[in-house]
Amino acid sequence: MVRTVKLNDGTSMPALGWGNMGGKEKAHSAGAIALREGIHHIDSAQIYGTEEEVGSAIKDAGLDRKDVYVTTKNNDITVGDIRSSVQGSLDKLGFIPNLLLIHNPYIPTRAGLSLSQFWQHLEAMVEDGTLKGCSLGVSNFRPADIEEIVKVAKIKPVVNQIEYHPYVLAHLDPLMEAHAKHSIVTQAFASLAPIHRHPTGGPIKPILTDLARKLSSETGAEVDEAMVLILWTLSKGVVCITSSGDEGRIHKMASTEKVRDLDEEEIKAIDETGRKIHFRHWTEHMENDYPNPDLPSDL
Numbered sequence: 001m002v003r004t005v006k007l008n009d010g011t012s013m014p015a016l017g018w019g020n021m022g023g024k025e026k027a028h029s030a031g032a033i034a035l036r037e038g039i040h041h042i043d044s045a046q047i048y049g050t051e052e053e054v055g056s057a058i059k060d061a062g063l064d065r066k067d068v069y070v071t072t073k074n075n076d077i078t079v080g081d082i083r084s085s086v087q088g089s090l091d092k093l094g095f096i097p098n099l100l101l102i103h104n105p106y107i108p109t110r111a112g113l114s115l116s117q118f119w120q121h122l123e124a125m126v127e128d129g130t131l132k133g134c135s136l137g138v139s140n141f142r143p144a145d146i147e148e149i150v151k152v153a154k155i156k157p158v159v160n161q162i163e164y165h166p167y168v169l170a171h172l173d174p175l176m177e178a179h180a181k182h183s184i185v186t187q188a189f190a191s192l193a194p195i196h197r198h199p200t201g202g203p204i205k206p207i208l209t210d211l212a213r214k215l216s217s218e219t220g221a222e223v224d225e226a227m228v229l230i231l232w233t234l235s236k237g238v239v240c241i242t243s244s245g246d247e248g249r250i251h252k253m254a255s256t257e258k259v260r261d262l263d264e265e266e267i268k269a270i271d272e273t274g275r276k277i278h279f280r281h282w283t284e285h286m287e288n289d290y291p292n293p294d295l296p297s298d299l
C-alpha cells in the first residue's frame with residue numbers, strides 16, 4: 001500500500017517523498033535506491049543543483065517519468081526574469097514537474113515583484129502551457145504570505161512545504177489555520193529534526209522509543225524512532241519529505257508503507273509532549289513577523 005494525499009486542484013501525490021538535497025552523487029545514486037524501494041516521489045530544487053539527477057535517477061531505477069511525482073522549487077531569480085528561471089528548471093529536469101513551489105516568500109523580491117505578482121506570472125505559465133499540468137505551491141510561507149497570494153490566486157497553492165515536526169507545533173497553529181481555511185496541504189521537511197538535529201532528542205524521545213518497540217512487536221519488522229516520526233507525520237495527513245543517502249535507512253523509510261497509521265492516542269501523546277518545547281532548525285525568516293511561542297527549547 002502506498003499512502004497518497006489529495007490536493008485542492010484534483011490531483012494527488014504520494015504522501016512519502018524523498019528529498020534530493022545534498023549533492024549530485026547522492027541525488028543520482030541514493031535517488032535511484034529510493035525509487036527502487038518504492039518511494040516514487042522526488043523533491044528537488046534549483047538551489048540544490050540536483051534537478052538533472054532527478055531524470056538520471058528515474059532512468060537508473062528503470063522507471064518511466066510518469067511513474068514518479070516530481071517537485072522542484074524556484075530560487076535562481078536575480079534579474080526579474082521568472083520565465084527563464086522556470087525554463088532553466090524544465091531544461092535541467094527534461095520534463096515539466098508535477099509541482100513547482102516558490103521556495104521562499106522572499107524570492108519574488110529578487111525578481112522585483114510582490115508575492116502576488118510573482119504568483120500571477122506562474123499562473124500565466126500554467127495557462128499558456130509552459131507548465132502544462134503542473135500544480136503550483138509554496139514553501140516556508142507564513143500566514144500573512146499565504147493570505148497575500150490567495151487574495152489574487154486563480155490557481156490556489158496546493159501545498160506549503162515547511163519545517164514540520166512535534167517541536168514546531170505550537171508555533172505553527174496560526175499557519176495550520178490558514179492551511180485549513182484555504183485547503184492547502186501541509187508538506188513537511190525536517191521531519192526527523194527531533195532525532196538528528198535536537199541536541200538531546202527532547203521530551204518525545206522516550207515516547208518514540210516505546211512506540212518503536214510496540215510497532216516492532218506488532219509487525220514483526222524492525223521499526224525505529226525515525227520511522228515512528230515519519231508515521232506520526234503521515235498519520236496527521238501531512239506529506240512527509242524526508243531523505244537519506246544510506247541504503248538501509250532508505251529501506252526503513254520505504255517500509256513505513258507496510259506499517260499502520262498511529263492511532264489517535266499515540267498521535268496525541270506525541271503532540272502534547274512536543275508542544276511543551278519550541279525547537280526550529282531552519283529559522284531564517286520564519287521567526288520574522290511571526291513570533292516564536294514563549295517556550296523552552298528542551299525540558
Ligand SMILES: NC(=O)c1ccc[n+]([C@@H]2O[C@H](COP(=O)([O-])OP(=O)(O)OC[C@H]3O[C@@H](n4cnc5c(N)ncnc54)[C@H](OP(=O)(O)O)[C@@H]3O)[C@@H](O)[C@H]2O)c1
Nearest residue numbers: 019020021043139189190191192193196226242243244245
Ligand atoms: N523547502 C525547504 O526550504 C526545505 C528545507 C530543507 C529540506 N527540504 C527538503 O526536505 C528534504 C529532507 O530535509 P531534511 O534533511 O531537513 O529532512 P529530515 O528528514 O529531517 O532529515 C534527513 C536527514 O536525517 C538523516 N537520517 C535519516 N534517517 C535517520 C535515522 N534513522 N537516524 C538518524 N538520522 C537519520 C539523514 O542522514 P543520512 O543521509 O546519513 O541517513 C538525512 O541527512 C530535503 O532533501 C529537501 O528535499 C526542503
